[in-house]
Amino acid sequence: MAIDPREDDTIVALSTPPGLGGIAVVRLSGTESVSITNKLLPSNKRISAKSHGKALVTTISDPSTGDTIDEVVVTFFRAQHSYTTEDLVEISCHGGEYVQSQILYLSTNAGARIAEPGEFTKRAFLGGRIDLSQAEAVADLISAKVKSAHRFSILQMQGALKERTSSLRSKIVELSALIEAELDFSDDEITPTPKNVIAEKIDQVLIGIQQVSGNYGYGKIIRTGAIVPIIGKPNAGKSSLLNALLAEERAIVTETPGTTTDIIECPVDIEGFLVRLIDTAGIRSTSESVEKLGVDKTFEQIRSADLILWLIDKSSPIEEDDLNIYAELKNRNYIVLESKSDLSRHKSFNPERHDIKPDLAISSQTGDGLHELSSDIATKLRSLDAGEDALITNARQAAAFSKSEKALKRALSSTLDGAGNEFISVDIRDAMIYLGEITGEITTDDVLNEIFSRFCIGK
Ligand SMILES: Nc1nc2c(ncn2[C@@H]2O[C@H](COP(=O)(O)OP(=O)(O)OP(=O)(O)O)[C@@H](O)[C@H]2O)c(=O)[nH]1
Ligand SMILES: [Mg+2]
Structure with missing residues (x-):
């Protein structure tokens, strides 16, 4: 429109x-x-x-x-x-x-x-x-609080996403012209492009789109912060670690296991990343209803985390509760921390026997290992970057890329099924329109109003 x-x-x-x-x-x-x-x-x-x-x-x-x-x-x-x-x-x-x-x-x-x-x-x-992705980057730049958010908003403001999207779109435009030309002429007048060549061209654009959209998770980390819960069994030292990383007494610490029952989220700048550290309720089997609710919430945090800090308390035995947590961490991005490194090792603290490999020993009391922990967090977050400068940073852009990808997949499967060009060209056109939404070549007043209403007055 x-x-x-x-x-x-x-x-x-x-x-x-x-x-x-x-x-x-x-x-x-x-x-x-x-x-x-x-x-x-x-x-x-x-x-x-x-x-x-x-x-x-x-x-x-x-x-x-x-x-x-x-x-x-x-x-x-x-x-x-x-x-x-x-x-x-x-x-x-x-x-x-x-x-x-x-x-x-x-x-x-x-x-x-x-x-x-x-x-x-x-x-x-x-x-x-500027195009729409650059306009959105202006808002991101204004709200950037840490170095990584600033760096990527500058890249998008200078047109990284705009150029990547425009180049993908122009490949689709070429494809569309190729297919539609054949619709206008008979086979005697024009030699039709073999279907496998068309499929190959569609596939190339699809790969490009998937590369950009594959980095959406990283874009979210950059813009809204990484969700990093601190988990472990009761008394493992989670709240103490939160306080140590924040350098303030934010969470209550006691020697009674089960002190934290609700999650506390605190933003902190860790080597240029906005990290949303989350203190959680200690995980253990319990019949006590308030504590059980807290444990359920901790499991929710594990599922939506970008990176998990798992504490195993060196001064206590490895127990059933530790093993239950370990089972939850399969296929997740996590760091295993041996806590309370200033204390002596409990004789039944034997992570190796359970195939648990601590990455780092830390003490919130002495500060031991905390500097290395910050570096490890930043390294783990950096490893989530697929290396694309063109970064999707919001749901609007992600939705447009995803719609375009779906349309191209439909076009690819019609091509491989030997469908007529008239079918293929409909999906190719859709893919083109959806990419046009990113840069604002195709847009509506509602979309514009929604985007610009999020700005401050005077910008
Ligand atoms: N010596 C030593 N004690 C620690 C350390 N970290 C925590 N503690 C002690 O361990 C106890 C439990 O600490 P918390 O930080 O409350 O532990 P938590 O994991 O948050 O406990 P819950 O909220 O009950 O699950 C407290 O008595 C802390 O002082 C540490 O690095 N060294
Ligand atoms: Mg606690």
Whole structure:
């Protein structure tokens, strides 16, 4: 579906956070942004066509009273050379609430409209400066809290996903042209491409799509954080480890087994990864109802984890409870930690006998092994990266890739079954449309509104 024609009124918003600050920036974008700003400036210090990219020190006044509002720096960016692709004015004023609100008020009086959230970026998209995956990356960059999230949002902002998607899409376009050309001509006029050649071409695109979508899990880890529960039998030292990694007393620690009954989640930056550490209830067979609920929740955490930290307490025997946990970890991504390394080894602590291989010995009390643990966590998370710079980071992009993949699989199986080109071409076209949703070549107003409403005002 086509996008509605762009609104061409001039918008204004505060682009810095509201409240007190050294400076604040008010932005205007649209055909009238220069004339509106100039109404607030003295006649000898106004923006002209030659002001592009230059900072102008001037004064903002209320045109109705002549009262000076603030001394400001005004920067003008000409259409096509600005973020929004429209005439854009940035007014850097003093960061006081009254000054900010007055400049906004006077701009609206002079003809501007207060911008919707994300409207500047929406205009950049509608003006063709960036595609939809880059617009989403702008929002990701703003919300990035750790190095990995920052790195990938920069890559997507610079067009990594856009370029990968466009190149896959253009291969599908070629394929579609090949198949449809044969629909328009008889076999006497054109030599039909053998079906195995078409199947091979479809397969190549499919592999590319699967490479990108295969990295969605990693994209989620980068953007929303890795889910890393700390599990083990009661008293293994889980809450103590959470506190040690956070360097604060977040969870209650006692010597009574069964202290933690509910999960506690805490975000922490581990070597540039956002890690959502989760303290869990100790796993043991119990008939006590509150504790049993806690244990059930721990099992849920194990199932949805990206990486599990499993503690086995060196100062106690390996027991049935440990073995039950071990059984749950089959085919999962986990690190085995021998806890309480500062204590002496219990005579019945014999993980080797059960084929359990501790990766690292740690002590939350002395700090032994904690540095290595952080490195091991980062290494394990890094190993989940399939090495694609083009990273799908949200469900919208993942759904579009998955729909495209399904359509291509249908086209491939019709080709292999010897179906007519008219059948194959329908699915090939669908695959093309779905990939177009990623970059926004194919989109709807609802999708755009949904994406840009998640931005802050002024971006
Ligand atoms: N010496 C020593 N004691 C530890 C260490 N880690 C934990 N402890 C002690 O072990 C006991 C249990 O610690 P917690 O951190 O509450 O254990 P937990 O696994 O969270 O226990 P539950 O919540 O009951 O399942 C407490 O008395 C801690 O002080 C350690 O590294 N060295
Ligand atoms: Mg605990």
